[in-house]
Amino acid sequence: MAEGFARTYGRDVIEAASAGLCAASAVAAETIQAMSEKNIDLSAYSPKSLRSLSTRTFDLAVNLSGFALPDVAAGEVIEWEIPDPVGCGIETHRQVRDQIENRVMGLILDLRRKTRSRSSAADP
DSSP, rough: OOHHHHHHHHHTOOOOOOOOOOOOSSSSSSHHHHTTTTTTTTTTTOOOBBGGGGTTOOOEEESSSSSSSOOOEEEEEEEEEOOOOSSHHHHHHHHHHHHHHHHHHHHHHHHHHHHHHHHHHHOO
């Protein structure tokens, strides 16, 4: 969900990638439905393992797992306490979706402010 929101709303400041500590075999149908209600299509997404991103370096990693991350090549790691909706009904997926959307939008706005600040500081 976070990757879907980041790609949709923040492509000017985020190059999003997502992975799990233990990747599922497919994106949950309820997740796809909840995101489609926000006009974000996750039907072509597939879960990835954190190992699949191990060759990349990131400025920022957002951990939603609730567990400590193994060594991740990231300049900064932030923790978001958000429940995992897998195995729960559509209402829980909607609630989690809305929490993630709010967090991602806050992050995007913060990154845009930082980008503007750096641009202003660079201007003579």
